[in-house]
Amino acid sequence: MPTLPDTSIAMVRISILILTFIVSTSFNRPVKWVAIGDSITYLNDHADETGNRITKGYMTMISSRHPDIQFVNKGFNGWTSCGIANKIETLGLEAADVYTVFLGTNDWWQGKPIGDISDYKNGTGDGTINGAFRIIVNKLRSLNKRARIILITPLQRGDFVYINDMKNNAYGSYRDKNGQTLQQVAQAIEDIGALEKIPVVDLFNDSGITLDNMVAFKRLKDPDSGKLRDYRYPDYVGIPFNPETDEYPYPAEAIDMTYDGLHPSDKGYQIISDMLGKVLIRR
Numbered sequence: 001m002p003t004l005p006d007t008s009i010a011m012v013r014i015s016i017l018i019l020t021f022i023v024s025t026s027f028n029r030p031v032k033w034v035a036i037g038d039s040i041t042y043l044n045d046h047a048d049e050t051g052n053r054i055t056k057g058y059m060t061m062i063s064s065r066h067p068d069i070q071f072v073n074k075g076f077n078g079w080t081s082c083g084i085a086n087k088i089e090t091l092g093l094e095a096a097d098v099y100t101v102f103l104g105t106n107d108w109w110q111g112k113p114i115g116d117i118s119d120y121k122n123g124t125g126d127g128t129i130n131g132a133f134r135i136i137v138n139k140l141r142s143l144n145k146r147a148r149i150i151l152i153t154p155l156q157r158g159d160f161v162y163i164n165d166m167k168n169n170a171y172g173s174y175r176d177k178n179g180q181t182l183q184q185v186a187q188a189i190e191d192i193g194a195l196e197k198i199p200v201v202d203l204f205n206d207s208g209i210t211l212d213n214m215v216a217f218k219r220l221k222d223p224d225s226g227k228l229r230d231y232r233y234p235d236y237v238g239i240p241f242n243p244e245t246d247e248y249p250y251p252a253e254a255i256d257m258t259y260d261g262l263h264p265s266d267k268g269y270q271i272i273s274d275m276l277g278k279v280l281i282r283r
Helices: 006-028 039-045 058-065 081-086 105-109 117-122 129-143 182-196 266-280
Strands: 031-037 069-075 098-102 148-152 218-221 228-231
Touching (some): 031 039, 039 069, 058 069, 105 182, 117 182, 129 148, 148 266
Parallel strands (some): 031 069, 031 098, 098 148
């Protein structure tokens, strides 16, 4: 049986080493992830603003399991898709391998019109949620046309009371706001994903985070006796809450999927990270 000359054997060994290096580095190359969102994203890096009721958010949970994923937090407290679209050139967005867009809950509460898919198709501007998403998607593609874009629908929400200022409160998604439901906002985001053939993580419908488990209870004064009682959903709906005189309605033992009726607890963030992580790590 013929044998290879020593020089040929050496060349084969070098080729194998080069191929091994290329394969190794391509699989280990860090993946840059820019997460665009509202306070649910922002709080990932600001646990102190939750009264330390969370330990880490969904981005940290994902990156701790997948160290090759390096995230950039572009979450903005209280912001809407319309507001982000309006300020898109001032946000310091960077080129990345993957972008997630997790918006919509503040659009709903602030009464931003949803519009319809034609606003997205025709790029009608930041006056509607559909038009705003067109601006956001266009910007991300301009930064890296090969980047993956993942949309995330808003979570359902219970009665929100801000832990650092009880005057900042809002009713839950069991009611509409300005004639629009939060579910309609979620559906608009689903429709955009279907049109663009980009993945959507549907937290509103598929996370199992619902009005029933947002919190274990809401502690309010019984309108008849004036004594504090722990009300579960839907029993707390319509029970008056006075931020000037009442105590914070969500003590630590009321924490369930959220710690304040809106923002996820560690348990809620774990569900988000599990659902998003499955989509994010697909290469």
